[in-house]
Amino acid sequence: MKKIFVLDTNVLLHDPQAIFAFDDNEVIIPAVVLEEIDSKKRLADELGRNARSVSRLLDGMREEGHLHEGIVLKNGGLLKVELNHRSFVRVQEMFGEMSNDNRILAVALNYHLEELEKGTNAHTVLVSKDVLVRIKADVLGLEAQDYLSDRTVSATDLYAGYSTLHVHPSVIDEFYTYRFLSVKSLQLSSRLYPNEFIILRDEMGTSKSALLKVSQDGVRLEPLYLSNDAIWGITARNAQQRMALELLLNDDVPLVTLTGKAGTGKTLLALAAGLLKVEDDHKYKKLLIARPVVPMGKDIGYLPGEKEEKLRPWMQPIYDNLEYLFDTKKSGDIDKILMGLGSIQVEALTYIRGRSIPGQFIIIDEAQNLTKHEVKTIVSRVGEGSKIVLMGDPEQIDHPYLDSISNGLTHIVERFKAEGISGHMTLEKGERSKLAQLAADLL
Missing domain, CATH: 2.30.130 (Archaeosine Trna-guanine Transglycosylase; Chain: A, domain 4)
Known part of the structure; x- marks a missing residue:
């Protein structure tokens, strides 16, 4: 039975190839979606890159015919850009505001009503990664789905x-x-x-x-070859932490992924293993620690000062763990220690793109906020003789178009699980404090 899929903007910004993911069914892109994509294409981040990809893709399809009349896709489906908002009056009665989301809903509702009038068996489905848009669709009597093809x-x-x-x-x-x-x-x-x-x-x-x-x-x-001796003052407190240390200290496993709730010890274990391998064993030339800058308010450029001053608030969790491992007593001591060593670098993820990184122990924290493309970009930067550790909590996503299944960390865990050069561990028991464990479980 044929279906009509109406795509929200966030689906195309999340996956520019989404128009090919619906087999031989009809794919509808509301005209307002093109406007929203156009407003994003000048951004320098992942959203901008995807917006430009969608623009190029649709521009290339114009050679096949008129988009508003419909173009047959290679998989047998039909792609169409829709301008019809005839049902917007009904949507406006329900939700009031003439927003872009409501215009997309109007297009989907119009198709739904037309199919009912025709008496056909075609189902109209609104595809959106926005939960509220899907809820609005339910209120209007429309079928709505999350975009799941990339999972x-x-x-x-x-x-x-x-x-x-x-x-x-x-x-x-x-x-x-x-x-x-x-x-x-x-x-x-x-x-x-x-x-x-x-x-x-x-x-x-x-x-x-x-x-x-x-x-x-x-x-x-x-x-297991690793004894439970202390590593930079850190010992495994449960079976999963011991397994994680086994992977972190195994030089034959250049890719390690760690997942778990806050307080399970991911960052502390990775830093302790990195310090042992760099400072004690001299297996790697440098310890590089990076996190993605995903702001909850204004972006990093709005903070005052030089690059190091701008980065400090975002990198503070890393410095907190280093202060614990180095057992510093005074504020500012950790900066002097890091400056003296010279082999430990704390950096924003933005600044390691485009680099080739050989002979280093690389830790990527908060990797759940990375897209699949970003994870590919980072791991493909790893040079000869390097080891990379990606870690995070897939349940704590700050990225607007990612969830616990579609993020880059979960993606790389699943893609590499059958490879001998990689290892993964899910840490389950919180060791920060009883309060922290209860907060992670209950909140």
């Missing part, structure tokens, strides 16, 4: 980085005897991924257990 995996199937298996106690005894297990010998129904951690528990209910890791080739289960 790598469903929310319930996110890769955690570890699994718990209940086995016969003889299997655990075999592991402690031979110090390895064959993945094939377990005869599992689900796949185990390289560098995935496995917790073996006795299916008989005893306390017998073992903690293992899948080898990089995915064929063996091996013991």
Whole structure:
């Protein structure tokens, strides 16, 4: 059964290729969407880049015919730019204001009413990443959906980085005897991924257990090589933190991703591992720590001072963790220490684009606020002999067009989970304080 999909502006700004994601159905772009895209194309950020991509894409399609009459797409669908706002009176009666969102709703409602008059079976669906627009559509009796085609995996199937298996106690005894297990010998129904951690528990209910890791080739289960000794004064407080440190300190795993709620220790563990590898082991030449600047108010350019002064408020969480690791007593001591070392650089993510970064331990904090394209841009900057750690909480998104599934951090976790050069860990237990854990769970 054919469907008519009316696209909101945020769908195209999120994914310029969205017009090809609806198979052989009809795709409608309201004219007001073109106006909104035009207003964004001069921006220097990801939204501007996507707006320009959409503009070029539509301009190229004009060679196939008139957009307002409809152009047949390669997948058999039909693309059309719609100018008709005949149903705007009804929308205005419901919501009053003549806003762009309401004009888009009017186009969708007009198509819906026309199909009802024709008596056809075609369904009109408004596609928007704006929750309030979808709610308004429900009020008007329109079917509305989020844009889901870009999602790598469903929310319930996110890769955690570890699994718990209940086995016969003889299997655990075999592991402690031979110090390895064959993945094939377990005869599992689900796949185990390289560098995935496995917790073996006795299916008989005893306390017998073992903690293992899948080898990089995915064929063996091996013991963890890292002891639970302190690293720059930091020790793992739970099983997930120990697994995370195993990945962070493994030089054969150049890509590590960490996810978890606030207070689970992501930043502190990554910084401790980075300091050990750079300052003590001299495995890497420099420790580079970066965060995306996603303002909740005005942008960074409105702050006074030089670049370092502008960056300080955004980078303060990093400095807080460094002060803890260096055990500084006075305000300003950490700046003197970092200046003296010269091998630790705290930077805004904006300033590492376009660079080639060899021989460095790179930490990207708050990576959940990055798009897929931005994550690709960053990871593709990693040079020979470098290690990169991306971490964040997918449930705390500040970007207007991202969610817990469509962000760059979740995307790279899912795309790289089967690769031997990467490892992932989901930290679940908060270790900051009982209050912080309750706040993360309840709020």
